[in-house]
Amino acid sequence: MNEVRIGIIGIGNMGSAHLQCLYHHEVRGLRITAACDIDHNKLEAVHRDYPDLTCYDNFQKLLADTSIDAVIISVPHPMHAEIGIAAFALGKHVLVEKPVDICVSAAERLNDAAKKSEKKFGIMFNQRTNGLYQKARQIVQSGELGDLKRSVWIVTNWYRTQAYYDSGSWRATWKGEGGGVLLNQAPHNLDLWQWICGMPISVTAFLDTAKYHSIEVEDDATIYTRYENGATGLFVTSTGEAPGTNRLEISGTLGKLVLENGILKHWRLLEDERQVCKNSTQGFCQIESEYTEYTTSEESAHRGILQNFAEAILSDTELLAPGFEGINELTLSNAAYLSQWKGNETVRLPFDTAEFDALLAEKAAASSYDGTVRTEAAQESEYLSRWQVRW
């Protein structure tokens, strides 16, 4: 195979941007041949603008098309696992939008289906293509920062207006979306957080519902985590703050990283702080450090993830964002909901997914969403800039 024929399921904001990019041959080795949406207006627009694509009004019909090798799933998140499982069963490679679904149990089912199919499984964690996050990860994972002491991420620059929430009937409802800022905007950061620092062992959360918007779910979140070695983590996010902040600070026994405003600052201690603390005879001392600054504007974003997905299928290149890893950030957000629902109790990982599913089902049962997906026409897509990392 020297070309992958791909179909997109869900031609909304994100799906239409993927479509445009692929249609204009911006990804080597991927040829868009089909599109699917349940909204006939969207399909008509696709038919008008891209007449050579085959249009389907039902994902099963698209999946039954044997000329299609791979699919992108860009429908609302509660349908990701169901469609992904059906796609793997019919031998398609799958690239799923983030989050992988809304609950860990669904992610487990999708991972099982992917494993069984042996097809490629990617997830659109486009911010993993940012060179500064990659550098931070390499410094932490190589041990250069020593043992982790604390990581703090304030990412409050996901500002959204009421008009954003009103633009789709499924948005910000328990039944239609399964959560708020933790399920829609913050998955990128929660994923990067665990990608760089690893998974914690417990999560305690304080989530505010409808603090800034008329919605059913949280638009402000503070999460406190503890790691196996005793390190602590703090994650703060919101869609109601302006101007917002995007600052990640990680301290270890051998130094500190600060990532803000597109600059990664690295202080490398010349001595291990734990040793200095134990062995120094001076009560007050400054440990000398070397300082390095990294700046890079490298971020291939969604196009980069698509290119990598194509290369994984065509030449077995390693995936930068394997779909199997989507379960990690979802574990963090699910645990945060569970903590909130149980009176801000500390939730140890792995948590009881059956308990989570039952509590989410209760929320969904009381949801105002009637199950009909109504969305506004997709906005004009600026493929790279709209969803790139904002500092």
Ligand SMILES: NC(=O)c1ccc[n+]([C@@H]2O[C@H](COP(=O)([O-])OP(=O)(O)OC[C@H]3O[C@@H](n4cnc5c(N)ncnc54)[C@H](O)[C@@H]3O)[C@@H](O)[C@H]2O)c1
């Ligand atoms: N990676 C990113 O940067 C990024 C950015 C935006 C959205 N997303 C993700 O993309 C997904 C879609 O978000 P969006 O903003 O494009 O939503 P949207 O509401 O604009 O689009 C969703 C589309 O899916 C269609 N749809 C719903 N059910 C369907 C079904 N059963 N079969 C086929 N089509 C169906 C809807 O009619 C709509 O056109 C979400 O999971 C979201 O988190 C990712």
